[in-house]
Amino acid sequence: MTSDPTTTEPARYTVAVIGGTGPQGKGLGYRFARHGHDIVLGSRAAEKAEAVAAEVTERLASVPGAGKATGAANADAIAAADVVLLAVPYDGHDELVASLAEGGALDGKTVISCVNPLAFDKRGAHGRVINGGEGSAAESAAELVPGATIVGAFHNVAAPALWGDDEFLDEDVIVVGDSVEGKQVAIDLAASVTGRPGVDGGKLRLARVLEPFTAVLISINRKYKTHSGIRVTGLGGH
Template sequence: MGGTGPQGKGLGYRFARHGHDVVVGSRAADKADTVAAEIRERLEGVEGAGRVSGAANADACADADVVLLAVPWDGHDELVASLPLAGKTVVSCVNPLAFDKRGAHGAVIDGGEGSAAEHAARLAPEATVVGAFHNVSAVLLWGDEEFLDEDVLCVGDSDEGKEVAMELARAVTGRSGVSAGKLRLARVLEPMTAVLISINRKYKVNSGIRITGLDHGEA
């Protein structure tokens, strides 16, 4: 997985906590090693935890079946184009956001007809790209609760790719993620994070999204 920021670190911790082996990626391998060490320390005493290591981005991707993109939008395209992603499932949780005096809002991508996830799909045509984990709080991911009381919405043009992300969601919420439509709907999920930021500032919480009307027992 790529990303040593709060979101990437929190997701890496959750995945490893529930048995997945994780390689944290960064432009600088030593930075990835530092974050991997933080996650390993957090996992001390957790039975069944996966292995966690750090590497430069391309090396982190090389032997991975699933690559998580948890990177800033600035420089996104250059980074994604440089990675060995062919044949892999790529999960994008990149949120292109902008900020002004009125607060956070979604950056307009391709005149409103694009998203970070769609850019990744174009840059890595031989990968299976899905969007997921956009709206999960980094604070809660690094918290003490075993599972978060919210849903992970997964979008993609491949049902098999979405199933991979939906299964990974179990490490975060304790249940399958929600299949939420085609990849183009990342245009909705990515800027939705700006709405949650506004809610968090107003109510001093770490909000998430929960979908009602589903039988989660069947997920």
């Protein structure tokens, strides 16, 4: 991360996107790099990550001030970054996070989870119940990696919109976490997606609300054939 406290220049981060070859990870990585952050797309297979990074780089060729996009195996992506975004499916989540954290690889880093534990049946999408209703994917990550700062954000942003042509998406990113400093990282990065800082939504336990709420947006999208998001009103000059 580079920032100068004597200026109003926004902080610039190097973000490892774990799950960077999937639609959500690729889209968020693209948005971050489009607005000056460097990204390292991570995958189990470095070759796959490098191919998607090349696709992002091509898309950024005409964007002035864009950050760099590279691809690497997950462990190498994490080592190269100070911020880690988890953009992975919930199935196998705990095992993956535990493996990523081996050897203290995530210690001292800000880890942003946008993982949504969802299930689907004939009635549509719905949220899974985690830890008897007293848990979430983000909280599970915090338990697995106590040496990292875990933040929940970007749960409710539609992947197709992220890869779209609009400069910014007309919605807000709600950020939850127990660390003010950790939340600030995600709040800063949210501006790459919406053109304004993310909204501080409270403590990490409120990921229990944000994660399954994505199922509501999926239902709205099906009904209205759109890519809906959340907009928070009443924040004045936000």
